[in-house]
Amino acid sequence: MAKGFCVFAKVDALDWDDLRIFLAVARAESLSGAGRRLGMDASTVGRRVARLEQAVGAALFAKTPQGYALTTEGGRLVAPAEAAENAALTVAEATRRDEGIGGQLRIGAPDGCANYLLPQVARRLSEAHPRLEIQIVALPRVVNLSRREADVAIAVSPPDTGRLTVQRLSDYHLHLAGHRDYLDRHKPIRGLDDLKAHPMIGYIPDMIFDRELDYLSETGVEIAAISSNSVSVQMQAIRAGAGLGIVHDFAMPFVEGLRVLLPEKISLTRSFWLLRHADDRGSRRLSILADELAQGVRTEIARLESLVCAPMDRST
Numbered sequence: 001m002a003k004g005f006c007v008f009a010k011v012d013a014l015d016w017d018d019l020r021i022f023l024a025v026a027r028a029e030s031l032s033g034a035g036r037r038l039g040m041d042a043s044t045v046g047r048r049v050a051r052l053e054q055a056v057g058a059a060l061f062a063k064t065p066q067g068y069a070l071t072t073e074g075g076r077l078v079a080p081a082e083a084a085e086n087a088a089l090t091v092a093e094a095t096r097r098d099e100g101i102g103g104q105l106r107i108g109a110p111d112g113c114a115n116y117l118l119p120q121v122a123r124r125l126s127e128a129h130p131r132l133e134i135q136i137v138a139l140p141r142v143v144n145l146s147r148r149e150a151d152v153a154i155a156v157s158p159p160d161t162g163r164l165t166v167q168r169l170s171d172y173h174l175h176l177a178g179h180r181d182y183l184d185r186h187k188p189i190r191g192l193d194d195l196k197a198h199p200m201i202g203y204i205p206d207m208i209f210d211r212e213l214d215y216l217s218e219t220g221v222e223i224a225a226i227s228s229n230s231v232s233v234q235m236q237a238i239r240a241g242a243g244l245g246i247v248h249d250f251a252m253p254f255v256e257g258l259r260v261l262l263p264e265k266i267s268l269t270r271s272f273w274l275l276r277h278a279d280d281r282g283s284r285r286l287s288i289l290a291d292e293l294a295q296g297v298r299t300e301i302a303r304l305e306s307l308v309c310a311p312m313d314r315s316t
Helices: 005-013 016-028 031-038 042-056 072-095 111-116 118-128 180-184 192-197 231-239 249-254 284-305
Strands: 061-064 067-070 103-109 132-138 152-155 164-179 200-202 244-248 258-261 267-277
Touching (some): 016 067, 016 072, 031 042, 067 072, 103 284, 111 118, 111 132, 111 231, 111 249, 118 132, 118 284, 164 231, 164 249, 164 284, 180 258, 249 284, 267 284
Parallel strands (some): 103 152
Antiparallel strands (some): 061 067, 152 267, 164 244, 164 267
């Protein structure tokens, strides 16, 4: 018998709870991180991992300075463990269908989407599924589904690599904007050349994790006076009257006094994409939630963009 086959041969006899703990450690790459997600003490997680390793007769993790890394044997156990996870969720939902979908749904998203769209979408999901625990992970980078940082992720461009299923969610729009308090203190902005006299607010250049986020070039200004890797921080700087910036239309209704500038010259369209791990395609539960999440995001973008004030005429 080939080395490594022992893991597959014994999976059916393993305790599902031990496999659940194994997956949590594999995804968090630490005992403490797995413990936090499971609501368990790290030492208990360590003992359960040791018990599982004894059951399969192989080391599943190697402790490194960076954390717990899967061994070859551990890597072979991931797929059957995830299959068992999906089966357990399916069984649980089949017995509680009338109560809605339960369990945990972790959604990873860039912070603009996480701050201005997902709270409303999560509210509707929670109302539809009272037993559902929704977690929103706002990250200034692409969420790593292979490491199970989230169950589903929203991205601003489709990935080129990875075992993922990719679904186009919706287009969204961005425009140059400034707060009325700032605009009232300055001369009218008639064209792109006028922007050179104004401080711009945008992303920190070397922290732009996706080319679709490089908005500043649209203004003709090369360097931002104030920059951040967070959309929310940029918005607060614009709100404080620190300068002008490219703003998501769906975020504008949250800031009173924001005005669109030069819409005929600066108007951007971008797209959100919904990502899932390819191994989750067979999960009816996750498919239902992903569909509801997608529809919720589309609806919320359309609702918020419809509330954007008409462009302010600053030419006179």
